[in-house]
Amino acid sequence: MKRVIALRGATTVSKNSEVEIKYASIELFSEIIKKNNIELEDIISVEISCTKDINKAYPGKFIREYFKLDHTAIMHFNEMEVDKSLNGFIPLCIRLLILVDVNKTKKEFVYLNNAKKLRKDLLNK
Template sequence: MIRGVRGATTVGQDNPEEIMDKTKILFETILKKNHILAEDIASVFISTTPDISSAFPAKALRELNGFSYVPVMCMKEMDVPNSLERCIRMMVHVNTQRGQMEIKHVYLEGATHLRSDMTETS
């Protein structure tokens, strides 16, 4: 069965190094909290708010050892007035036998309030 694992983080500014670093941290945290291996991943969708344009966050995942063949796609998030700025959102589609309630969604940095009802704080 395929389940979606959600996550999001923010960057302080639109620069490639910070985008790569924060994307890796978010992805690695999702993997760790959900015990996910590269071979379990069907695909990953990453979106960014319109104010992030200096780098493709997907590149950060492809640089990780063992993840070069995982399908990853970047896209732009809707430009909604007063929404969270400089935000990177991620949806990891994973093959798992875990139930929906067992999935641990991860929200970091300024994105912690987006789904505080679904993310664990530790």
Template structure:
């Protein structure tokens, strides 16, 4: 089993932005890690910063065609002072059999500052 990390940000706490950013991040994680079917996933944990509360990001994962039955859990991040605001983070558990360094972690938008060492050129 492997875990794939990812994060993105939104500008406004609206359902539309939450769903769009979550969908974009989830699809990019799937694409960059060559995950084509839900059977390759064990579960997904999504966290949000305390300033995101207009909608459940998990809905965007559940509405991804073919991934409706993947277990998804949402929770709130610890409100650490001066941390990146308006941030959605992912931990995707998968049955990929790759070395750790072959896993593509995905950081989009302003979340690129969280792990610049893992940001790929195509995400920049």
């Protein structure tokens, strides 16, 4: 029996440019798919949030084109900025939430570049 799981990950770019956003988005998505052994046809949707300093391109556009996800729902949001949050503000950050129809329980979240600061609790696992 299959079930839906949510896979998370985040990365950062060094500057707000279309090229950087494209490379980082494809790299992060690839790592999440690879580490979790996900088949592209099992992806239900992809939710993407970016900090407000990323505005030169939509990460989901590059993910859709590169992985040919023409029939997968992809949605973008701005990341909340919360005063005195535990993780602090990580600039130039892209976060992904991928909903997948699978038959497994283990999940591997992926945090790359400066986004590793968001989930230090996952780094040593």
